[in-house]
Amino acid sequence: MAAIPDHDVVHGAEHAHDHPTGLMRWLTTTNHKDIGTLYLWFSFIMFLTGGVMALTIRAELFQPGIQIVNPEFFNQLTTMHGLVMVFGAIMPAFVGFANWQIPMMIGAPDMAFARMNNWSFWLLPPAALLLIASFFVPGGAAAGGWTFYPPLSVQMGIGMDMMIFAIHILGASSIMGSINIITTILNMRAPGMTLMKMPMFVWTWLITAYLLVLVMPVLAGVVTMLLTDRNFGTNFFNAAGGGDPVLFQHVFWFFGHPEVYIMILPSFGIVSEVIPAFSRKPLFGYSSMVYATASIAILSCIVWAHHMFTAGMPVTGQLFFMYGTMLIAVPTGVKVFNWTATMWRGSMTFETPMLFSIGFIFLFVIGGFSGVVCAIVPIDVQVQDTYYVIAHFHYVLVSGSLFAIFAGAYYWLPKWTGHMYDETLGKWHFWLSMFFFNLTFFVQHFLGLAGMPRRIPDYALQFADFNMISSIGAFGFGTTQLLFLYVVLKCIRGGAKAPQKPWEGAKTLEWTLPSPAPYHSFETPPLVK
Amino acid sequence: MKINVPSALAGVMTYVTYPGLAMAAADPYQLNLPEPQTAIAQQIYDQHMLVLWICLAIFIGVFGVMFYSVVQHRKSKGYKAANFHHSTTVEIIWTAIPFLILIGMAFPATKTVIAMKDTSNPDITVKATGYQWKWGYDYLTGEGEGIGFLSALATPKAQIENAAPKGENYLLEVDKPLVVPTGKKVRVLITANDVLHAWWVPALGVKQDAIPGFIRDVWFNIEKPGTYRGQCAELCGKEHGFMPIVVEAVEPEKYAAWVAEQKTKLAAVAVDVNKEFGLDELKAKGEAVYNANCAACHQANGQGVPGTFPAIAGSKVATGPKDGHINIVMNGKSGTAMAPFKHLSDVDIASVITYQRNSFGNSTGDAVQPSEINQHR
Numbered sequence: 001m002a003a004i005p006d007h008d009v010v011h012g013a014e015h016a017h018d019h020p021t022g023l024m025r026w027l028t029t030t031n032h033k034d035i036g037t038l039y040l041w042f043s044f045i046m047f048l049t050g051g052v053m054a055l056t057i058r059a060e061l062f063q064p065g066i067q068i069v070n071p072e073f074f075n076q077l078t079t080m081h082g083l084v085m086v087f088g089a090i091m092p093a094f095v096g097f098a099n100w101q102i103p104m105m106i107g108a109p110d111m112a113f114a115r116m117n118n119w120s121f122w123l124l125p126p127a128a129l130l131l132i133a134s135f136f137v138p139g140g141a142a143a144g145g146w147t148f149y150p151p152l153s154v155q156m157g158i159g160m161d162m163m164i165f166a167i168h169i170l171g172a173s174s175i176m177g178s179i180n181i182i183t184t185i186l187n188m189r190a191p192g193m194t195l196m197k198m199p200m201f202v203w204t205w206l207i208t209a210y211l212l213v214l215v216m217p218v219l220a221g222v223v224t225m226l227l228t229d230r231n232f233g234t235n236f237f238n239a240a241g242g243g244d245p246v247l248f249q250h251v252f253w254f255f256g257h258p259e260v261y262i263m264i265l266p267s268f269g270i271v272s273e274v275i276p277a278f279s280r281k282p283l284f285g286y287s288s289m290v291y292a293t294a295s296i297a298i299l300s301c302i303v304w305a306h307h308m309f310t311a312g313m314p315v316t317g318q319l320f321f322m323y324g325t326m327l328i329a330v331p332t333g334v335k336v337f338n339w340t341a342t343m344w345r346g347s348m349t350f351e352t353p354m355l356f357s358i359g360f361i362f363l364f365v366i367g368g369f370s371g372v373v374c375a376i377v378p379i380d381v382q383v384q385d386t387y388y389v390i391a392h393f394h395y396v397l398v399s400g401s402l403f404a405i406f407a408g409a410y411y412w413l414p415k416w417t418g419h420m421y422d423e424t425l426g427k428w429h430f431w432l433s434m435f436f437f438n439l440t441f442f443v444q445h446f447l448g449l450a451g452m453p454r455r456i457p458d459y460a461l462q463f464a465d466f467n468m469i470s471s472i473g474a475f476g477f478g479t480t481q482l483l484f485l486y487v488v489l490k491c492i493r494g495g496a497k498a499p500q501k502p503w504e505g506a507k508t509l510e511w512t513l514p515s516p517a518p519y520h521s522f523e524t525p526p527l528v529k
Numbered sequence: 530m531k532i533n534v535p536s537a538l539a540g541v542m543t544y545v546t547y548p549g550l551a552m553a554a555a556d557p558y559q560l561n562l563p564e565p566q567t568a569i570a571q572q573i574y575d576q577h578m579l580v581l582w583i584c585l586a587i588f589i590g591v592f593g594v595m596f597y598s599v600v601q602h603r604k605s606k607g608y609k610a611a612n613f614h615h616s617t618t619v620e621i622i623w624t625a626i627p628f629l630i631l632i633g634m635a636f637p638a639t640k641t642v643i644a645m646k647d648t649s650n651p652d653i654t655v656k657a658t659g660y661q662w663k664w665g666y667d668y669l670t671g672e673g674e675g676i677g678f679l680s681a682l683a684t685p686k687a688q689i690e691n692a693a694p695k696g697e698n699y700l701l702e703v704d705k706p707l708v709v710p711t712g713k714k715v716r717v718l719i720t721a722n723d724v725l726h727a728w729w730v731p732a733l734g735v736k737q738d739a740i741p742g743f744i745r746d747v748w749f750n751i752e753k754p755g756t757y758r759g760q761c762a763e764l765c766g767k768e769h770g771f772m773p774i775v776v777e778a779v780e781p782e783k784y785a786a787w788v789a790e791q792k793t794k795l796a797a798v799a800v801d802v803n804k805e806f807g808l809d810e811l812k813a814k815g816e817a818v819y820n821a822n823c824a825a826c827h828q829a830n831g832q833g834v835p836g837t838f839p840a841i842a843g844s845k846v847a848t849g850p851k852d853g854h855i856n857i858v859m860n861g862k863s864g865t866a867m868a869p870f871k872h873l874s875d876v877d878i879a880s881v882i883t884y885q886r887n888s889f890g891n892s893t894g895d896a897v898q899p900s901e902i903n904q905h906r
Contacts, residue, residue, distance in 0.1 A: 239742020456770030
C-alpha cells in the first residue's frame, strides 16, 4: 500500500518539472544549465588557482637571483600553471558555454545524454584534487613542463603518476562531453535548422568536439606509455632499452597541436556571435567562416611537428611542417577579414562583450603574426623554447581564448541570471585587462629575441628590466580578474531586470526565451524558417 | 665651501662612463635578435626583419579598416547598418593574396633550411654532450682532435643567492669555454647523457636538442673573434637555468696555441690506472669533484633535499659495501634523477666515492682506488 503514494509523488514531481534543491540539486543534476554553471564556476576557481601559480612565478622573476622559490618548486609551478590553465580553466569554460548555450541556440530541451553530462562534470573535481594534491607528496608535483617530455618525466616522483591519472580522468571527461555535444547538435536541432543555418558558435563547437574525440585518446595513449615506462619496466621512450625519446614528442604533439585549436575554435564561435550583434549586421561570409573553421581543424592535425623543429628532423620533414603551418594563416586570415567586413558599415555600439571581442581580434592577430614568425623554421630555431614563444602563446590563449570567454560571459550573463551586469565595471574590467595584459606579455617578445630561455627561475642581468615590467603587468592583470568576479556576483545577486533580448542586433534562438532562461528551455521545439 | 676636485672628477667620470659600461656587456633594452655572427644567423636575422615588416603592413591595413569603421560606423553617430553579408569575389581575393605572401616568405626560408642542414665537409668536429647540468665537449676530428673537457657554470652560488653582487656575465659564464678557430667550418655533434637538453648560441644561429641515444648535428663558421654566449634551451630539471654555453672564437694561430697547451695539460694529468693514492689525497680531490658534480642535488653538506634527492650523510649506499656505491655512481639509478657518471675519469670517480664514504659524518675509512673503478668499466 505504501508504494502507491510514493509512486504518485515521484510521478507528480516528474510532471511538475520540479527538481531537487540545495546541495543535491548540484550533485545529481542532469540539467544542461546547472551543469553549465558548475563547469563555469569550476573553471573560474581553477583560473584563480593557476593564476596564483603564475603570480608566484612572476614574483620570483621580478629580479635576478633566487628570492622566493627554489628551482625545483619553480619547475613544479610552471608545469602545473600550464596544466591547470589548459585542462582546468580554458577547456572547462568552453564546455560550460557549450552546455548552457548549445541546447538553447539549436532549440533543444537539453543535452542528448543528460546523465552522462552530470558524470562528465563530476569527473573534473577529483582530477583537479589529484593535480593540486601532488604538490604535497614526496618529491612534489610534476616538474617536467606541461609537455612532460621523457626522460625527465621518468625521473620524477609520484607526483608525475598523479598527474598522469589526472590527465586520464580529464580526458575521459572531455571525450564524454564531446560525444554529448556532437550527438546533441546532430540530432536535436529544431525543425528547419539545417546545418548551414546553425549559429557559428554551434558550428565551431561541433568541429571542436570532433577534434577532441580524435586527439584525446592519443593523449591517453601517450601518458599510458609513459606510466608503464615509469612503473612497469617498458622502454617506449628509453633509448638504452630500444625506445625513442622523440616518439613521445611526436605522439604528444599529435594531440597537443589540435589541442591548441580546441582552445581557440569555440572563441571564434563566441566572437562570431558577438560582433554581428553589436554591429547590427549579419556575419559576413557565414559559409566561408564554416569552411575556414573546418580547414583550420584539418590543417591542425598535420602540423604537429612544428613544435619539434629543434628536435632534429630531416630537411624534407622540416619543410613539410613549415609549409603546412604557414598555410593555417590563410583560413585564419579569412576569419579575421570576415569579422572586419562584418563591422564595416555596421551600426556599432561598444558594450563590454563587444569591447572584449574587438580586443580579442586585435590581440589575437598579433599572436597570429608571431605564430607566422615561429612557423618559419630558421627563425623558429632562434625563438623555440624562449620567452618569444611564451609571448606568442599567451597572445593566442589569454587574449584569444580568455578574452573570448569574457566576451561570451558578459554577452550571455543577462540570459543566465535575468539581470544586467554593471556596464561601467565591465568596461573597467576590459580596459584594465587590456592594459596589463600587454604590459605583461608584449615585452616578453623582446626577452625571447634577445635570448632568454623559457622555464628558467633566474636570468642574466640584461633581462632584468623587461622581467620587472612583465611582473608588474602580471600582478595588475591578476588583480583585475577579481573585478570580474565582483561583477558576476553583483549580477547574480541583482541589478536591472534583463529583457528577453537585451542586445538589439542579437538573432539566435536563445533570445526568444525569457531572461533568466527557464529551467527547461524549449519544451516545444521552435520552428526555424 | 671647498670642492674636493679629484673625487668630484671621479664621480663625474663614473657617471658618464656607466651607461657605456652597461652597453659593453649586453644591452638591457635589446629589442631584436643578437647581432648575427655567422652567415646563417645573418639570413635568419634578415628573414625575421622581412616577416616583421610584412606583418606590420598587414596589421596597418587590417586594423586601419577596422578602426575606421569603429570610429565612423557607430550607432551613436547615427550610422545606419548596411545589410550585405557576403561577396564571393572579395573572399577569393583575400584568400589568394595571403597565400602569395606566404610563398614569398617560404622561398628564402627554404633556402636557409637547406643550408642549415648541410653539415658536410667540416674542418673541425666537436661532440657536445648534455649532462645534468653541464656540457661535455670532445674534439673528434680536425685540429685539436683528442681534447675533451667538461664545461660548467662559473657564476658563484653566492651571486645566485643574492649574497654577493652579480657579475657582468651573471649566469652566462663557464669555467671552460668551447674554443674554436675563426673562418673554419665547425660541425657540432649533439647528444645527451641523461635527459633532453638543447645546445643554443643565439649569435651563431644554432639551436639543437640534445637527445639521449641519438646524435644530431649542426654547423657554424664564425667570422669575427669573440665570446658568444648561450644557454641550455630544453627543460632538463632543477638546474636548467644554470647551464650556460660559451663559445670562444679565436684566430687560427691562437687556436693552434690553445690546442698545444691543452695537449700538454692532458698529458700531464694522464695517470697510470694502477697508481695507488692515499686516503687524504683522494678525499681532497674528491671534494672538488663532489662540488662540481654532486652538490647541485645532494647539497654541499651531503644532506640532500628531503623527498627529492637522498642524503649522502649516513646513507646505506655510502656506508654499505663499496661495490654498490661504485655501481650507483657509475651507472646511475633508473627512474630517478641519479644519472650515470661514467664520463668522469677513474681518478675522479674513485676520489669522489672516497670523499663521500669519509665525509658528512660517514667514516668507513675506505680508500677507493682508480684501479677498482677501472675494473668496473
